[in-house]
Amino acid sequence: MKRRDFIYLVGASAGSVYAAMTALDLLKQPATARSKFELFGNSKGQKIVILGAGIAGMAAAYELEKVGYDCTILEARERAGGRCWTVRQGTVETEISSERQVACFNAGLYFNPGPARIPQHHITLDYCQELGVPIEVFTNVNEAAYYYNEGVGPLSNLRVRIREAKTDMRGYMTELLAKAIDQDALDLPLTTEDIEKMLEFLRREGNLSPDLFYKGSSRRGYRILPGAGLQPGEPYKPFDLKALIQSGFGNYFFFEYSINQQMMMFQPVGGMDRIAKAFENRVGNKITYQAEVKEIRKTPRGVRVIYTDKTGKRQQMTGDFCICTPD
Secondary structure (H helix, E strand, C coil), rough: CCCHHHHHCCCCCCHHHHHHHHHHCCCCCCCCCCCCCCCCCCCCCCCEEECCCCCHHHHHHHHHHHHHCCEEHHHHCCCCCCCCCCCCCCCCEEECCCCCEECCCCCCCECCCCCCCCCCCCCCHHHHHHHHHCCCECCCCCCCCECCCCCCCCCCCEEHHHHHHHHHHHHHHHHHHHHHHHCCCCCCCCCCCHHHHHHHHHHHHHHCCCCCCCCCCHHHCCCCCCCCCCCCECCCCCCCCCHHHHHHHHHHHHHHHCCCCCCEEECCCCCHHHHHHHHHHHHHHEEEEEEEEEEEEEECCEEEEEEEECCEEEEEEEECCEEEECC
């Protein structure tokens, strides 16, 4: 049985493909932990056919070329980058319906229709540093922006500041929990000291009154802004809890809690396609554009890929391995 067949059977049986490839010495781990991704091993001059010149395809070629593999990338479009794309003034795109669209943005403005931000833990930041792509802060959370829901309810069809909805919901939730704890209504083994500490936390977290009621908070903003001296300002009155529940705004809060959406977040200066361009500068000579893949065939010695070139003529390419990256 060939190694390729064995790995396929391991994956089909819900086994660990990674463990199997490590056992076969196809994935060699460094002796000590490293902060940056790095491939190890000897390519023995093997040829890799990579399908797709998006970030995944170009990154694969970039890393594999470092250890001696001969890579060729087949890309169906006329450009590299895949979904990592930036639309600017004059950008032309033709949809499947053959409708030609031209961006009429003002000079200097751009839009990232695909990925638009980079989490602080992401390997993409390592590549930005290695490839010389300058990055800047991406404002992922804007409390002054609005929620808006159409429908029926007191807050429907209204613009509601994010900070107002979040502050009120947090206040009401902490009030309910504080009252439950204060009335010994929770099935938790809390000591008197535990309860005192928990109630103090909830008062601060929800900005509750001493009697454990949420009556509004300056965190949500002011109807009359504070001024100098004896001008404390006048906060907005809170929304009704029932109205907030009916609005469904609370379902949006989790967005920024995901590990991939937490501040700080970053973006390349000038558009996400700066990353794609940087990769293209390194592996662009390996890319065959307007190559639409039609077939992928396993052969006794590796793989055969059938594609049509920019003239529509059928071509074929063989290799020892094939990496298919399009999603």
